[in-house]
Every structure is written in C-alpha cells, then in structure tokens.
Amino acid sequence: MSAHVIDSKPLIEDKVEHKEQENYLTAGYSLKSWLLTLDHKRIALLYLISITAMFFVGGIFAALLRLELMTPQSDLFEPDNYNKLFTMHGIIMVFFFIIPAVPGVLGNFLLPLMLGAKDVAFPRLNLLSWYVYIVGAAFTMFTIVSGGVDTGWTFYTPYSTSSSQTHVVPVVLGLFITGFSSILTGLNFMVTIHRMRAPGLTWFRLPLMVWSIYATSIIQILGTPVIAVTLMMAGLERIFRIGIFDPNLGGDPVLFQHLFWFYSHPAVYIMIVPGMGVINEVVTCFSRRSIFGYRAIAFANVGFVVFSFVVWGHHMIVSGQSVYSALIFSILSYLVGIFSAIKVFNWTATMYKGSISFDTPMLYVFGFQGLFLIGGLTGLFLAALGFDVHVHDTYFVVAHFHYVMVGGLVMAFLAGIHFWWPKMFGRKYPEGISKFAMILIFSGFNLTFFPQFILGYLGMPRRYASYPDEFQVLNIMSTAGGSVLGLGFLLVGVYMVWSLFFGKEAGQNPWKATGLEWEHTTSPPPTENFYETPVVNEDPYNYANRDFLKDFNKEVKASA
Amino acid sequence: MQSSTVQFLPEQASSFALQVDLLYLYLTVVSAFFTVLIVGIIIFFAIKYRRRSDADRPPMTVANLLLEITWIVVPLALSFVMFIWGAAIFFKMASPPKEAIDVYVTGKQWMWKMQHINGHREINELHVPVGKPVRLTMTSEDVLHSFFIPAFRIKADVVPGSYSKMWFEATKPGKYHLFCAEYCGTKHSGMIGSIIVMEQREYDAWLGNTKDSSLAEAGQKLFKTMGCVSCHSVDSATKGPNLEGIYGKQVRLQDGNTVIADERYLRESLLLPNSKLTEGFAANMPSYQGLMTEEQILQLISYMRTLKPVTTNTSNKTVVSTLAPAPQATPAAKAEATPTPKAVATPTATESKPSGSPLKSEPAK
Numbered sequence: 020m021s022a023h024v025i026d027s028k029p030l031i032e033d034k035v036e037h038k039e040q041e042n043y044l045t046a047g048y049s050l051k052s053w054l055l056t057l058d059h060k061r062i063a064l065l066y067l068i069s070i071t072a073m074f075f076v077g078g079i080f081a082a083l084l085r086l087e088l089m090t091p092q093s094d095l096f097e098p099d100n101y102n103k104l105f106t107m108h109g110i111i112m113v114f115f116f117i118i119p120a121v122p123g124v125l126g127n128f129l130l131p132l133m134l135g136a137k138d139v140a141f142p143r144l145n146l147l148s149w150y151v152y153i154v155g156a157a158f159t160m161f162t163i164v165s166g167g168v169d170t171g172w173t174f175y176t177p178y179s180t181s182s183s184q185t186h187v188v189p190v191v192l193g194l195f196i197t198g199f200s201s202i203l204t205g206l207n208f209m210v211t212i213h214r215m216r217a218p219g220l221t222w223f224r225l226p227l228m229v230w231s232i233y234a235t236s237i238i239q240i241l242g243t244p245v246i247a248v249t250l251m252m253a254g255l256e257r258i259f260r261i262g263i264f265d266p267n268l269g270g271d272p273v274l275f276q277h278l279f280w281f282y283s284h285p286a287v288y289i290m291i292v293p294g295m296g297v298i299n300e301v302v303t304c305f306s307r308r309s310i311f312g313y314r315a316i317a318f319a320n321v322g323f324v325v326f327s328f329v330v331w332g333h334h335m336i337v338s339g340q341s342v343y344s345a346l347i348f349s350i351l352s353y354l355v356g357i358f359s360a361i362k363v364f365n366w367t368a369t370m371y372k373g374s375i376s377f378d379t380p381m382l383y384v385f386g387f388q389g390l391f392l393i394g395g396l397t398g399l400f401l402a403a404l405g406f407d408v409h410v411h412d413t414y415f416v417v418a419h420f421h422y423v424m425v426g427g428l429v430m431a432f433l434a435g436i437h438f439w440w441p442k443m444f445g446r447k448y449p450e451g452i453s454k455f456a457m458i459l460i461f462s463g464f465n466l467t468f469f470p471q472f473i474l475g476y477l478g479m480p481r482r483y484a485s486y487p488d489e490f491q492v493l494n495i496m497s498t499a500g501g502s503v504l505g506l507g508f509l510l511v512g513v514y515m516v517w518s519l520f521f522g523k524e525a526g527q528n529p530w531k532a533t534g535l536e537w538e539h540t541t542s543p544p545p546t547e548n549f550y551e552t553p554v555v556n557e558d559p560y561n562y563a564n565r566d567f568l569k570d571f572n573k574e575v576k577a578s579a
Numbered sequence: 580m581q582s583s584t585v586q587f588l589p590e591q592a593s594s595f596a597l598q599v600d601l602l603y604l605y606l607t608v609v610s611a612f613f614t615v616l617i618v619g620i621i622i623f624f625a626i627k628y629r630r631r632s633d634a635d636r637p638p639m640t641v642a643n644l645l646l647e648i649t650w651i652v653v654p655l656a657l658s659f660v661m662f663i664w665g666a667a668i669f670f671k672m673a674s675p676p677k678e679a680i681d682v683y684v685t686g687k688q689w690m691w692k693m694q695h696i697n698g699h700r701e702i703n704e705l706h707v708p709v710g711k712p713v714r715l716t717m718t719s720e721d722v723l724h725s726f727f728i729p730a731f732r733i734k735a736d737v738v739p740g741s742y743s744k745m746w747f748e749a750t751k752p753g754k755y756h757l758f759c760a761e762y763c764g765t766k767h768s769g770m771i772g773s774i775i776v777m778e779q780r781e782y783d784a785w786l787g788n789t790k791d792s793s794l795a796e797a798g799q800k801l802f803k804t805m806g807c808v809s810c811h812s813v814d815s816a817t818k819g820p821n822l823e824g825i826y827g828k829q830v831r832l833q834d835g836n837t838v839i840a841d842e843r844y845l846r847e848s849l850l851l852p853n854s855k856l857t858e859g860f861a862a863n864m865p866s867y868q869g870l871m872t873e874e875q876i877l878q879l880i881s882y883m884r885t886l887k888p889v890t891t892n893t894s895n896k897t898v899v900s901t902l903a904p905a906p907q908a909t910p911a912a913k914a915e916a917t918p919t920p921k922a923v924a925t926p927t928a929t930e931s932k933p934s935g936s937p938l939k940s941e942p943a944k
Contacts, residue, residue: 098765171762177739178722182688182764266740267868269851272723273738306628312642337725338736339743342673346666353658357651364650367617370624372636377629385625389618396610403661405595405668406602409732412725412760476603477589478729480760483768487756489586563638 042445042543057142058546063128064443065149066119071512073115073156076163078505080108085467085501088494093484101484102169103185109172114194115156117428118286121293122204122239123152125435126232128443130208132536132544133226135217135553140210144203152200158193162186171482173283176264176275180256191254198247201289205239208232217535219555226534226559227316231296234320238285238292238327246282249275273338280331288327290424291391292320294431295362298384301434302366303560304532305381306373310560312365319358326355336407345404352402359395363388378530379453383434386461390426394419397472415475418468426464433460433511440515441525445542448518452510459507466500533560592755592776593731594748598668600732605664609657672733675746679714680707683794683877686717686724686737689766691757694874696881698791703772705757707749708782714746716842720873725761728774736761740850742842749776798882801875805867819864820857826884831858845880 043060046052053061084104087095096104127145131138139145162168168190170179179187212233216225252263253275262268264275303310310316332340332348366388375381397419401407410416441447470493479490486494528537536544539553557564591597628634682705683694693701707713717726719739726745727734730753735745759770777785792800802808810819820830829837830844833856838844847854849871852864871879 093768098768102762102765102767169764175723175762178762178764182722266738272740308639309641311639312647314642315647336669337734339738339741342670345669349666350662353655353662356658357655360654361647361651363617365647367620367624368646370621370628372634372639373624373628374630374636375625375628377625385621388621389614392614392617393610396613399610399658399661400603400606402658403602403606403665405599405665405672406606407665408669408672408734409599409729411734412727473587477586478727478756478758480727480758480768482762485768487771 040541041545042541043546044444044543046546055146057138057146059127059131059139059142059145060443060544060546060548062145062149063124063126066123066127066152069149069153069156070116070120070123073111074508075512077108077111077116078508080104080111082501082505084108085498087484088486089491089498091486091488091491096484098484099169100167102171102482103167105482106169106171107163107167110159110168110190110194112424113172113286113290114197115152115159117290117424118201119152119204120428120432121297121435122208122232122235122289123149125228125297125432125439126204126208126235126293129228129439129536130211130232131215132442132540132548133229133534134211134215135220135535135539135549135555136211136215137547137549139207140214141207144207148200148203148207151203152197155193155195155197155200158189158196162190162193165189173279174250174253174275175279176253176256176270176272177266180253181265181267187257188254191250195247195250195254198243201239202243205236205243208236209240212236217553217555223313223317224555224558227299227310227313227320228293228296230317230320231292231299234324235289235292237324238289241328242282242285242289245278246286249278249282252278273335273340276335276338277331280334281328284331284334285327287420287423288323290428292323294387294428294435297431297435297438298362298366298387300532300534301380301384301438302369303562304438304530305376305378305384306370307375307562307565308369308371308373308560309558309562310365311368311371312361313558315361316365319361322358323355326351326358330355333402333407336404337411349402349404353399356395356399356402359391363392363395377454378437379448379450379457380434380438382454382457383430383437386457387427387430387434390422390430390461390464394422394424394426397422409478410475412481413475414471414479414481417481418471418475421468421471426468430460433457436515438530439536440518441529442536442542442544444519444522445525446518446522447525447529448522449514452514456507456510456514459503459510463500463503463505463507467497467504468500470494470496470500531565533562533565589729589732590751590753590755591730592749592751592753593728593733594750595668595672595732596730596750598671598732602661602664602668606661609661613654672745675714675744676712679712679746682707682713682715683874683881684715684717684726684737685720685873685877686726686759686763686770687720688722688764689759689770691726691759691770691772692874694794694877695786696794697786698793698797699786700791703757704775705772706775706777706782706785708779709749709752709776710779712746712748714744716877717743717745718846718873718877722763723761724759724763724770727758727760728755729758730755731774734760742846749774752776752778794878794881795885796882797875798878798880801871801879802882805871805879807879810864818860820860822883823886825886826880832856833858833860842877842880845883846876849876849879 043058046058053065056062083096084101087093087101087104093101127139165186168183168185168187170183170185170187174187174191212225212229255261256263256265256268256270260268262270264270264272266272299310299316330348330352332344333352336345336348366384397415401410401416401419437448437453474490474493474497477490479486525542527540527542530537535549535553535555540549588600591600628636681696685692685694691703691705693705715726717735717737718741719737721739723739724737725734726737728747731747731749733745733747735743737743753776755774755776757772757774759767763770811822825840825845828840830840831837838855844855850866850868852866853862856862
C-alpha cells in the first residue's frame with residue numbers, strides 16, 4: 020500500500036516489527052482463552068457470534084410468518100403456532116438482537132479504542148454482561164423448545180397473566196435476566212467514558228459515536244429496571260394470582276401498558292441512537308469532511324435521553340387514556356422527532372463539498388438515510404392523534420417500526436460492521452459482492468415493507484394469521500420482498516466468514532480514517548490496544564488536516 | 580367492496596373518513612416533499628462531489644447556527660400543523676353527540692356481542708342506520724380487544740373492567756369490515772364481523788323485528804331478582820342511595836370528591852361498591868363481582884338510565900340532593916319506577932351527561 024503518499028500520519032505498524040506482532044486474536048487459541056477473556060475486543064466478538072445466531076433464528080421465524088401470509092387463509096400453521104411465531108420473532112429480534120447489537124458488538128470493540136484506553140472500566144463486569152445475556156437467551160431458547168409463548172412481544176395483560184396457555188413465565192424470567200446485561204453494559208460504558216479518556220480527549224473532541232453510546236447507556240440504566248420489574252409483576256400475577264393487572268383480581272390492565280411503554284419507548288432509542296453514532300463516523304470518512312454541526316448532533320443525543328422518557332403514551336392513544344394525556348403525548352412526540360431531523364440534516368450537510376467515495380459502508384449510510392427518513396416521517400403520521408386512531412395496531416405501524424429498526428438500525432449496524440471489519444480482523448471483505456448484497460437488502464427491504472404501509476391504511480390489523488381476500492396482492496409483494504431481503508442477509512454472512520480466511524490484508528488504516536482506533540494502533544489491535552498511550556490534540560474528523568486530498572488530486576492529475 | 584385490484588384507500592363510509600383521509604393527504608405530501616428534498620440533495624452531492632470530480636473543495640464551515648435554526652423551526656412549524664389537525668379530529672371522535680343511538684358491545688374471546696337498546700341482540704354483526712350518530716359503549720369479558728372499522732376510520736380498545744366509548748355516523752349504506760385490532764389469543768384474526776349500514780326505513784323494520792325484551796326491561800327484572808330493590812328503593816333508602824335519576828348526575832362521595840354517575844361509575848359501584856361510597860352511606864353493599872355477566876351489568880345500567888329523576892330541581896347538574904341521605908325529602912311516587920319500553924328506546928330527558936365526555940378510562944383502582 021502507498022500509505023506514505025496519502026497520509027501524513029506515520030503508521031504504527033511501520034514501527035512495530037511484523038513478525039513479533041501479536042494481536043488480540045492470536046493472543047490465545049484455547050476455548051478457555053475466549054470464554055474467560057476479559058479483553059473487550061474478544062467479548063465484542065462473543066457478542067457478534069451470539070447476536071448473529073439470534074438474528075438467524077429470528078429471521079427464520081420472520082420467513083415462516085411471511086410464508087403463512089401469502090394466502091388469506093390460515094393454512095400453513097395452526098393459528099396458535101402463528102401466534103407463537105410472531106411472538107418469538109419479536110422477542111428475539113428486539114431483546115436479543117437489536118438492543119445488544121451496536122452497544123454489545125461495536126460499542127464493546129470500539130469504545131476503549133476510541134477513547135485511547137486499554138479496556139473498559141470494569142472488564143470482569145463486561146464479561147459478566149455477556150454471560151447474563153447468554154443465560155437470559157437460554158431461558159428464551161428453552162421456551163421455544165418447550166412449546167413457545169403466544170402473548171406478542173408486548174406481553175399485554177390480562178392476556179399474558181390470565182389467559183395464555185403458553186410458557187409465559189420462563190420467557191419473562193429470561194427477559195428479566197437479560198435486562199441486567201443491558202444495565203451492566205450501560206454502567207460500564209458510562210464509567211469508561213468518564214474515567215478512561217486519553218490525555219487531551221475532552222468531551223467535545225470525542226467521536227460522536229461515543230456521545231451516542233453515552234446517551235444510550237443512560238437510557239439503559241434508567242429504563243431497563245422498569246421493564247424488569249414490570250415483567251416480574253406480570254410473572255408474579257400469573258403464578259400467584261396477586262391482582263396487579265387483571266381486573267378480575269382487582270388490577271388495572273392499562274397500568275401494564277403504561278409501565279411497559281415507559282421502558283419500551285426509550286428502548287427504541289436504545290436501539291437507534293448507537294446506530295446513528297455509527298453513521299457519524301462513516302459519513303465523515305467517506306466524505307473526507309469534518310462533521311457538520313458537531314454540537315447540534317451531540318446535544319440531540321441529550322435531547323433523545325430526556326424526551327424519550329416522556330412520550331410513552333403515544334403507544335396508547337386508543338387504549339382509553341384521557342384525551343388530554345393523549346394530547347400531551349402527541350405534542351411531545353413531535354418534539355422528539357426534531358432531534359432526528361437535526362441529525363439527518365447535519366449528515367446531509369456534511370457531504371457538501373466533500374470528496375465522496377462509494378465504498379460499501381457509505382452505501383449503507385445512503386440506505387440508512389433514505390429508510391430512516393421514511394421511518395421517521397411516518398412516525399409523524401402516527402403522532403397525529405386522529406390519524407393514529409385509524410392505523411393503530413395495523414400494518415402501518417408494523418411497516419413504520421421496521422423502517423426505523425431494520426431500515427435504520429440494521430443498515431447502520433451493517434455500515435459499521437463493514438467499516439470496522441478490517442480493524443477487527445485485519446482483512447477486508449470483498450467489495451464487489453458486498454455492494455451487490457447491499458443493493459439486494461435495500462431493494463428487498465422496500466419491497467417487503469412499503470406495501471405494508473398501504474395494507475395498514477386499508478385496515479389490515481397486525482398479528483392476523485388470516486385476512487380478507489382483498490389484502491392478498493400486497494401481502495404477496497411483501498413476502499416476495501422478504502425472500503430477497505433474506506437472501507441479501509445470507510450473502511453478507513457468507514462473504515464475511517469467507518473474508519476471515521481469504522480476505523485481502525487490510526493494513527492499519529485502509530479507509531484513511533481519522534480516530535485513535537485507525538491512526539494509533541494496528542489491525543487487528545494488540546490485546547492492550549495501543550503500543551503507547553495516545554495523546555489527542557485536535558478535534559475529531561479532522562480530515563482537512565490530513566494530506567489525503569491534496570496528494571490524491573496530485574495523483575489523479577499525474578496519471579491523467 | 581371486495582376487489583382483486585390494489586386499492587390505496589379503504590372505503591369512505593363515515594363522517595370521519597374524509598377528514599382522516601385529508602389529514603393523511605397532508606401528511607403524505609409534506610413527507611414526500613422532505614423525502615424528495617433530502618434524497619435529492621444526497622444524490623446531488625454524491626454525484627457533484629464524488630471523489631474523482633473536479634469540484635472545488637474549499638475549507639469547510641463546520642457549523643452554521645442560522646442553518647441549524649432553520650431546519651429546526653421549519654419542520655417544527657409543519658409538524659405543529661399535523662399536531663393541531665390530528666388533535667382536532669381526535670376530539671371530534673371523542674365527543675359523541677347527545678342524540679346518538681346507544682349500542683352496547685361486549686367482546687369476548689373470540690366474538691363480538693352487540694345489544695341494541697330495545698333488546699335486539701347480534702353476534703359479530705352490527706346493524707346501524709345511515710346518517711344517524713351511533714354511540715358504542717364497550718367492555719370485555721376476558722382480555723383486551725379493540726373494535727376497529729376501517730371504513731369508518733375509528734377504533735377503540737375494549738378493556739375488561741372498564742367501559743370504552745366511541746361513536747360514528749355512517750354515511751353510506753353497505754357492509755363493512757369489523758376487526759379486532761388488539762391481539763387476544765388463538766382466534767384473534769377470526770374475531771371479525773360486519774357493520775351493516777341500512778337506510779333508516781329498512782333499519783326500523785329490522786330493529787322492530789325482535790321478540791327480546793328491551794335492555795331496560797331485562798335490567799328491571801335483574802333489579803328485583805338480584806335483590807337490588809331491597810336497598811335501593813324509595814322505601815328503603817336508608818340502606819342505599821335511591822337510584823331514581825342517578826344516571827348522569829353528580830354524586831358527592833364520602834371523601835368529599837364528586838363523581839359523575841356514568842356507566843363506568845355505576846359499573847364500579849356494582850363490582851367494587853366500597854371504592855367510591857356515596858356520602859352518608861355505610862359500606863354495607865356486597866360486591867356483585869362474578870355474580871353477573873357483563874351483559875347483565877349493561878342491562879342493569881340501561882334500567883337505571885330509565886329511572887326518572889324525582890320531583891326536585893334537576894336542571895342543574897350540580898344537584899346532589901336526591902341522593903343525599905334524606906329519604907323523607909323524596910316522597911315521590913314509587914309508581915314512576917316502571918318505565919314504558921317506548922321511553923327506553925330513546926334515552927332523552929334523563930340524560931344530563933355533559934357532552935364531549937372524554938374517553939377517560941382509568942379503570943377501577
């Protein structure tokens with residue numbers, strides 16, 4: 020590689036003797052060296068393997084759901100089994116894939132590297148988080164094997180506590196346990212960000228990814244205990260018949276919804292905010308520009324933390340809460356939307372007069388921008404009270420949150436995974452086929468979920484195993500799109516594994532990106548992350564100060 | 580209404596349908612504008628500033644306060660229009676007109692049971708007249724359900740232990756889907772039915788064709804057989820409040836608060852009689868929880884609605900006197916307590932319920 024021409028910074032790997040170079044992957048090969056590791060990078064890979072497995076299981080459930088929905092009748096599965104499928108799809112994707120995806124994998128891997136630290140503040144706690152997650156996942160897997168659960172991922176009472184005949188208690192227990200994984204990770208990251216920044220790395224010099232992780236951690240710590248206790252109460256009511264939520268026992272079913280959404284709305288931001296963090300890093304690198312409006316984006320994260328906790332009632336507009344509470348939740352929902360708008364506008368402005376290249380991570384950023392835009396804007400639809408009454412609990416809502424969760428978070432996660440893959444494994448993924456996969460995923464996604472907006476407005480309720488004939492055409496389109504989408508994901512899995520063995524050597528900084536993880540350590544990094552403690556004396560994304568562009572233009576002219 | 584081609588709007592068959600569709604149009608136009616704008620800008624930048632282009636790359640401005648303020652204020656202003664528009668429709672949906680026809684709906688796994696005020700019952704079908712407001716009072720016998728009529732653009736969750744209300748005015752005769760929109764177990768997707776909108780004349784003929792006794796008559800029977808009468812009549816009003824004219828009245832409670840005696844309060848007083856005691860009465864009423872079905876409770880309430888207020892001034896909503904523990908003060912004839920079915924069919928004078936009653940349902944605490 021001709022790095023010396025392009026980048027003004029001397030590469031660390033030139034200084035380190037290649038033969039003796041040991042990295043975190045080669046530091047030990049035994050199973051024990053993985054399962055008892057305290058290295059945040061190895062823990063990140065443990066998470067990567069587990070969430071990928073969970074994504075695969077959740078994806079299979081999704082495929083089966085789409086197959087059933089190709090015909091109006093409930094013919095492929097018994098209605099009970101269909102109900103279990105969508106419940107398990109939701110539980111696995113939400114609690115075991117989306118929530119831990121970016122913090123667990125990219126956060127764990129990158130946070131200490133971005134801060135110039137050797138590890139997170141509490142490495143043992145970090146490993147414990149992963150084990151707690153695995154124990155929670157084991158309970159859920161046990162539930163699947165033993166017959167499943169059919170309450171929907173929302174566990175609405177009194178169905179979940181008094182009516183369902185399925186294994187509600189083990190799965191609730193599993194989620195209760197998993198919640199602690201989330202809380203411990205959040206705590207660990209917060210302390211790490213406060214205490215372990217490199218010399219010179221002030222708050223406003225932090226990469227925005229770190230701000231995102233910080234905001235996410237606060238929500239995890241404040242919100243997760245509420246869902247844990249709520250699910251525990253539902254479990255207790257189911258076992259001991261104490262009256263909390265079931266009106267026949269003197270309880271209040273709507274109370275459950277308040278408590279559930281008090282966590283589960285902020286949880287939407289636990290899911291999407293870290294993904295937004297990834298976008299900041301990728302869009303700057305492939306535009307060779309500093310981020311536009313650093314402080315606006317940083318404070319938008321703070322806005323998410325505050326406002327995400329006061330909009331839960333917009334999930335309950337037709338639940339029978341008072342019209343005046345609905346009014347307040349509606350207006351607050353519009354306010355929280357503004358913070359997303361700020362970010363989208365700033366990312367777009369970052370590209371202005373940049374030097375844009377179209378590597379796969381950047382394509383995923385484009386995909387994210389488009390899909391998240393639609394997801395966010397349809398959120399404005401749903402916050403309009405009179406409109407929500409009609410589309411609440413229909414496929415319109417299903418389409419909306421898939422645009423945010425899959426179109427937003429999964430796109431961002433894939434952008435991040437492709438972007439940092441060379442750093443994680445020292446090898447590059449194959450560029451051509453990865454672009455093809457991106458196009459498959461993007462078009463498959465739209466074909467799957469766009470028809471669902473129309474279906475929802477036409478009135479097709481969610482969680483229906485059978486439906487009237489007139490909805491069939493749109494459902495077939497959706498299923499067809501789903502198969503393209505699934506193919507795209509499988510392709511990513513295949514070439515990523517392939518690249519571990521056969522990918523091109525990446526070198527320290529294949530993207531010529533700024534940031535401590537790229538400029539101050541090798542790929543893959545050594546166990547202790549840095550050979551010497553980095554000192555920071557500039558703002559993040561300082562691409563203007565790299566000679567890259569000047570030299571690059573020179574090269575272009577010379578070759579012309 | 581079934582067709583094999585793809586439609587984009589469900590049929591417009593209620594007075595709300597056009598309003599909601601217009602809001603939908605506004606939302607779609609604003610969103611499409613921003614989508615095209617932002618995606619357009621991104622594509623333009625991606626081409627113009629692609630790495631190999633000769634475009635000028637001056638040092639960048641990293642922030643611009645004016646720009647930030649612009650793209651905060653403009654979307655905020657546009658979304659405030661959405662907020663106000665949506666809220667305006669929502670408030671209309673929450674304010675049934677006084678003259679609305681009452682229908683009682685009970686959801687249970689997995690069917691809808693409707694009772695018309697004259698006693699006519701239906702399952703999974705609801706016949707209503709065109710051009711007349713209809714108000715539904717709904718509850719559930721088991722778990723949450725949600726009453727959803729796409730062609731009318733309305734929906735309300737049906738909550739066990741509480742009454743939810745919604746109303747509509749159908750504008751077009753025909754047969755429309757009724758869906759359960761809140762997941763309720765095995766046959767959730769089978770908990771569907773039809774709303775049949777009829778011309779007034781046909782509706783009258785259909786409605787009249789029933790042998791069921793009216794809801795109020797059924798309620799009156801229950802009032803005797805369940806023993807209500809032994810405490811809640813004029814003669815025995817020392818034990819329990821006299822219920823004549825109770826419906827829609829403000830009731831002063833033991834703790835000094837007042838509450839409007841609507842369906843929700845009356846239901847709660849049956850099932851949890853001690854939770855909101857009328858001022859001046861002891862907590863001596865047994866709970867009827869588990870002794871009555873939801874439908875019977877609705878019948879009893881229908882009966883109570885027909886009980887004419889007694890003698891004293893009732894024009895003012897704040898009147899509490901007839902319920903105060905002064906049996907001697909209400910020497911009204913007991914004979915009045917037997918309503919004619921005709922008076923039942925049109926709930927009129929007895930109703931002093933304030934209009935626009937919100938869909939408030941903080942169920943029994």
